[in-house]
Amino acid sequence: MHALDWAIIVVYLAYVGIDGIRRTRRSTEIEGYLLANRSLPWWAVGLSVMATQLSAVTMIGTTAQGATDGLRFVQFYFGLPLAMVIIGVTLVPFLHGAKVYTAYEYLERRFDAKTRSLTAFLFLVSRGMSCGTILAAPAVVFASVFGWPIGLSVAIMGVPTVLYTVLGGVQAVTWADVKQMVLVVTAIVAVITVALLKLPVSPDTALRIAGSVGRLRALDFHFDITQQYTFWSGVIGGTFLMMSYFGTDQSQVQRFLTAKSVDEARSSLLISAYWKIPLQAAVLLVGVLVFVFYLFEKPPMLFNPAHDRRVREAEPAKYQALAAQYGAALAERDAAARGIAAHDAAATRDAFRSAETRVEGVRTEALALAERVTGEPSKDVNYIIPHFVLFDLPVGLTGIFIAAVMAAAMSAVAAELNSLATASVIDFYRRWVRPEAPDAEYLRASKIATAFWGVFACVIATYAVSLGSLIEVVNRFGSFFYGSILGVFLLAMIPRARALGAFVGLIAGMSAVGAVNFGRPDVAFLWHNVIGAVTVVAVGLLISSFTRRS
């Protein structure tokens, strides 16, 4: 990588650290540290909400999904706009108006302490774990691409993040998010532009080639609960997931609690409602263009450079044989793609699809060989975009994109750390351990809690490598709890719901999701949110009706 690219990354990392330290002086009280004295403008909060949700998994995993699977992942977000509007008129007025620090505090006011503590505990467990996997996604890739030890790779992003989050609190997190969001969007737009300019065919032809192998198939209207991404799972399951994530997850709730007023909090959520789907479509389009780019430029047989090196050394004869087959299949595919460019017809599209199948066949064999040699999962989709960025982007833009990946990881992790510390201190330390302590003690405890969760996330990140497809791990883990937690908040808005009903309903909801997950593992995880929420509300109301009679 060029010195200019390294300079961009170093300057970026130094800047976020220094900027965080600069904001320390505005966070000398607990409300300033955790909620910025409820003084932030809506647009900063809105960008922070988006930055928190857009992690390095999006930059590496989602773009790779675009390259290998096309646009259909965009359906995952179809429920988001409606969820944002519903949250804006239901949960936002409750939570912002109640002047709470955490969403779970509200549950104690409405129900009881055990419901609050259980939901807060579930948040700490699920977010603590996912925080680690969010950091792991880019760390694993950087470790492999640059040859760094995984610990160093985690530390390069983890240490500055923990530093500015501990010192500056939510103010540092939010203002860093704003800058990081700008950097991320700039990088995405720049990569799309460069990819289009570097293609030897017109954008229209590029889309025809991508479309011939289904990369532009964005919508699937089949109602099938075993399919992960369909229009219906996105609209129905996605609405429940997004309502739970943006309306009850402290990492998101804390963002809009920092807004000046209820109206500003609502406006901040609408930024995501308007822009999330177009942004995700753009991210996936980056992947689609990279796919087309590698039809005309020779891609490596194995995108993970560490695996490529090890297979080359351990099985040189087999590697060479596969490489020869791969080269021939690529040449055939290149010719077939140019055939579509010259004359787009059913026959040329069929020829291209056959050539693409042959390339994938050789790659499958190479990946199986890599798995045998290394003893590790060899799926290398998360290395496609880093390879493109390192070897095919112009000098300067490589540094910007890597800084953007780091920014995406850091903004997501910082918000998580900040919210994990808030829930730890407000829902447990202040609630159960030291209810009457002075403000300074809570501030100190919040800083210690932030540092603790930062170290925890870094440790988890180093072990997350074996968890498989990182993007699905994060979402799947959340889906175990999200629907049930949403169910409790929905119950809170029903006047006849009672505390016992909420508590039993929460446990019933999680049990139902667990039973479905293990009994019918083929049910797509987005539906878990619907099952959890509906079970909590149904059981909660049933138990509440008995409670009232008794």
Added chain:
Amino acid sequence: MSGYYGASPRHARNTRDLTHSEMTSPKQSSAPATPSFRTTLIRVMAVQVATVLLLWLLQSHYTS
């Protein structure tokens, strides 16, 4: 609110206690009037429908 014992009196200064009806009815807290919700919903959904339509056009035009 008497049932809330999560905050100390010092911290309770910064919080506004809600009545039961406020906690279960958004209209009685600072919720928006229905027309503004409708307007917002229509605007947001219009943008999303346009996006989905665009994706559908992209899919139907280029996918064989």
